[in-house]
Amino acid sequence: MPINIIEKIEIKYLQIVNEKGEADSSLMPPLSNDEIKKLFETMILARTFNHRALSLQREGRIGTYASIWGQEASQIGSAYALDKDDWIFPSFRESGVFVEKGYPLWMLYRYWAGDERGMQIPEGFYLFPMSVPVGTHVPHATGAAWAMRLKGHRKVAAAYFGDGGSSKGDFYEGMNFAGVFKAPVIFLCQNNQWAISVPRARQTAAKTIAQKAAACGFEGIQVDGNDIFAVYKATKDAVEKAKNGGGPTLIECFTYRLDDHTTSDDASRYRTEEEVEVWKKKEPLIRLRLFMEKKGLWTKQYEDEVSKKAQETVDKEIQKAEAFAAPDPADIVRYTYGELTPRQKRELKEFGWEK
Amino acid sequence: MGKINIVQAINQALAEEMERDRDVVILGEDVAKDGGVFRVTQGLLDKFGPERVIDTPLSELGIIGAAVGLAAYGIKPVAEIQFMGFIYAGLEQVFSHAARIRSRSRGRYTCPMVVRTPYGIGIKPPELHSESSEALFAQMPGIKVVVPSTPYNAKGLLKSAIRDPDTVIFLEPSRLYRSIKSDVPDGEYTIPLGKAHIHEQGKDITVVAWGTMLHRAADAAEDFDCEIIDLMTLRPYDEETIINSVKKTGRLVIVHEAPRVGGFGAEIAALVAEKAMEYLKAPILRVTAPDAVIPMARLEDHYMPSPESIKKAYRTVMEY
Ligand SMILES: Cc1ncc(C[n+]2csc(CCOP(=O)(O)OP(=O)(O)O)c2C)c(N)n1
Numbered sequence: 182m183p184i185n186i187i188e189k190i191e192i193k194y195l196q197i198v199n200e201k202g203e204a205d206s207s208l209m210p211p212l213s214n215d216e217i218k219k220l221f222e223t224m225i226l227a228r229t230f231n232h233r234a235l236s237l238q239r240e241g242r243i244g245t246y247a248s249i250w251g252q253e254a255s256q257i258g259s260a261y262a263l264d265k266d267d268w269i270f271p272s273f274r275e276s277g278v279f280v281e282k283g284y285p286l287w288m289l290y291r292y293w294a295g296d297e298r299g300m301q302i303p304e305g306f307y308l309f310p311m312s313v314p315v316g317t318h319v320p321h322a323t324g325a326a327w328a329m330r331l332k333g334h335r336k337v338a339a340a341y342f343g344d345g346g347s348s349k350g351d352f353y354e355g356m357n358f359a360g361v362f363k364a365p366v367i368f369l370c371q372n373n374q375w376a377i378s379v380p381r382a383r384q385t386a387a388k389t390i391a392q393k394a395a396a397c398g399f400e401g402i403q404v405d406g407n408d409i410f411a412v413y414k415a416t417k418d419a420v421e422k423a424k425n426g427g428g429p430t431l432i433e434c435f436t437y438r439l440d441d442h443t444t445s446d447d448a449s450r451y452r453t454e455e456e457v458e459v460w461k462k463k464e465p466l467i468r469l470r471l472f473m474e475k476k477g478l479w480t481k482q483y484e485d486e487v488s489k490k491a492q493e494t495v496d497k498e499i500q501k502a503e504a505f506a507a508p509d510p511a512d513i514v515r516y517t518y519g520e521l522t523p524r525q526k527r528e529l530k531e532f533g534w535e536k
Numbered sequence: 537m538g539k540i541n542i543v544q545a546i547n548q549a550l551a552e553e554m555e556r557d558r559d560v561v562i563l564g565e566d567v568a569k570d571g572g573v574f575r576v577t578q579g580l581l582d583k584f585g586p587e588r589v590i591d592t593p594l595s596e597l598g599i600i601g602a603a604v605g606l607a608a609y610g611i612k613p614v615a616e617i618q619f620m621g622f623i624y625a626g627l628e629q630v631f632s633h634a635a636r637i638r639s640r641s642r643g644r645y646t647c648p649m650v651v652r653t654p655y656g657i658g659i660k661p662p663e664l665h666s667e668s669s670e671a672l673f674a675q676m677p678g679i680k681v682v683v684p685s686t687p688y689n690a691k692g693l694l695k696s697a698i699r700d701p702d703t704v705i706f707l708e709p710s711r712l713y714r715s716i717k718s719d720v721p722d723g724e725y726t727i728p729l730g731k732a733h734i735h736e737q738g739k740d741i742t743v744v745a746w747g748t749m750l751h752r753a754a755d756a757a758e759d760f761d762c763e764i765i766d767l768m769t770l771r772p773y774d775e776e777t778i779i780n781s782v783k784k785t786g787r788l789v790i791v792h793e794a795p796r797v798g799g800f801g802a803e804i805a806a807l808v809a810e811k812a813m814e815y816l817k818a819p820i821l822r823v824t825a826p827d828a829v830i831p832m833a834r835l836e837d838h839y840m841p842s843p844e845s846i847k848k849a850y851r852t853v854m855e856y
């Protein structure tokens with residue numbers, strides 16, 4: 182009896198614009214100049230938001246914060262490929278996704294200042310509150326996408342998570358369900374090479390995270406996560422496929438976390454400055470800038486104006502966040518159930534929280 | 537002798553037990569190179585090497601589940617879960633396996649392991665970093681639940697936990713990690729599991745607390761004559777010390793930071809109602825968090841039992 186090969190797995194890697202800013206025009210998605218500028222401006226805004234969050238934390242004005250520096254292309258390129266009414270299940274390191282979706286920045290600052298109201302998602306947004314327990318939200322995206330299919334809605338759900346998240350059962354199980362039920366869901370892995378101090382090689386002995394989709398019966402692709410066009414195209418294609426009944430896709434954005442894990446972390450304990458320097462040269466804004474310059478879309482003056490505007494926007498949002506009234510302690514019990522339990526009614530009095 | 541904090545005390549206990557027993561290994565997220573996010577395992581990688589101080593993939597289920605197998609085979613795993621709020625994915629492994637393997641195999645297999653995790657409210661961290669679900673574990677036969685409150689008892693209890701023949705969930709109050717220092721003897725000592733400690737003698741009110749609340753309850757007792765019992769082990773807990781104290785004082789106040797319904801205070805109140813009812817001069821009172829999800833940093837102080845609310849309970853039982 183001969184031994185037959187019964188399955189072969191191939192994993193594609195997609196890069197469209199290289200580190201010199203040169204594009205492969207055969208792969209380039211159809212984006213207008215205005216759209217490209219919009220992506221650039223969104224990246225600047227996200228970076229400004231992020232930068233200010235880090236300084237607010239140092240000044241004690243917000244709590245622990247998880248920086249997105251270096252991951253802007255992965256987040257904004259993918260979020261841009263999702264429609265306004267698609268659902269997004271983010272992790273705690275997705276400020277760029279929130280910014281791209283136009284989420285009120287002052288609310289994000291409130292959240293990071295330790296206020297649940299920052300995640301009281303306004304009407305018209307389909308973002309879930311960011312998930313703090315790693316990977317736990319992956320099956321939620323599968324469920325929401327499945328519901329979209331059951332209801333006949335032409336939409337997708339997307340889950341964002343990290344390389345560390347890909348080690349969790351929740352990730353495998355959520356993907357497995359998605360494959361079985363052909364849910365229109367996009368799994369967006371932000372492989373930033375680190376899970377706090379644990380390097381990517383410690384999360385899996387597999388060569389890529391993308392290939393994990395194969396065991397669930399659908400396609401996984403690795404993209405250059407610092408190339409916003411590659412991320413955008415892969416996501417856009419996955420969205421089209423899902424909306425046309427083709428089921429889920431796993432996209433591994435190969436990127437890098439340039440900052441400490443969070444403001445409570447000190448990455449110098451476990452990784453070298455040289456490694457970070459290498460990745461700083463590859464960071465996504467440099468590449469987009471080079472590409473745009475070649476197309477005549479970028480000048481120093483243009484960027485200065487964009488940055489200034491972003492600063493002004495962020496300043497206003499911080500003012501708004503900090504002027505917002507302190508939360509009402511009664512909120513602690515108010516949202517536990519649809520209605521207060523008899524005990525909670527008593528407790529409101531007991532704790533002196535009843536108005 | 538020397539004054540150290542709880543982080544250092546636990547680090548010492550781990551180092552000494554690893555020195556003493558070659559089978560003791562540490563596994564968890566960021567425990568090796570980074571020395572743990574609270575630096576509890578700092579320096580241990582250098583001392584004992586990567587085969588014994590192990591950074592795992594990010595998987596609480598994997599950490600605890602693998603620890604069950606390691607333990608069954610004869611390794612002594614001390615697993616670290618980075619925060620109690622992330623232990624839940626590992627609960628099936630704790631409840632359905634670690635807690636039962638001795639019983640299911642009628643003694644043929646056992647699971648002597650320790651699961652350490654920072655727990656409790658009070659450091660204004662992000663969401664889910666303040667869980668206080670000790671009652672959930674204490675309800676489960678087959679595992680032991682330990683909560684230290686000082687550097688001295690953290691060290692002695694952890695050493696006992698590592699040597700224990702069964703699974704011990706070791707809950708480390710994160711608020712206390714660096715906030716209190718105490719003398720710890722240089723020499724070898726252990727503190728037995730299952731025994732409470734009378735933290736302060738008194739004759740009017742028996743106060744039972746553990747972890748962070750032990751200190752709150754003691755601070756609030758200034759103007760009262762309280763006998764403060766540091767429970768230390770929640771399962772199996774020291775019924776005798778509590779009952780004897782209540783027989784003396786006739787009053788019982790229990791303080792915990794978890795919500796009241798189904799909290800471990802309910803067990804203690806029920807015990808006293810069963811065994812010492814006739815000695816009570818006042819109703820048993822519990823000072824706890826409200827019956828609600830733990831809030832984020834901005835409302836954290838409101839959620840935690842306040843010194844005023846504890847004093848009020850003391851006053852109420854005295855004036856009854
Ligand atoms: C279930 C769970 N375990 C542990 C943690 C603590 N923790 C927070 S972030 C993190 C690393 C996450 O790494 P990765 O998934 O790669 O995401 P990244 O932080 O790199 O964006 C850990 C261990 C957590 N939040 N949730």
Ligand SMILES: [Mg+2]
Binds near residue numbers: 344345372373377
């Ligand atoms: Mg990562």
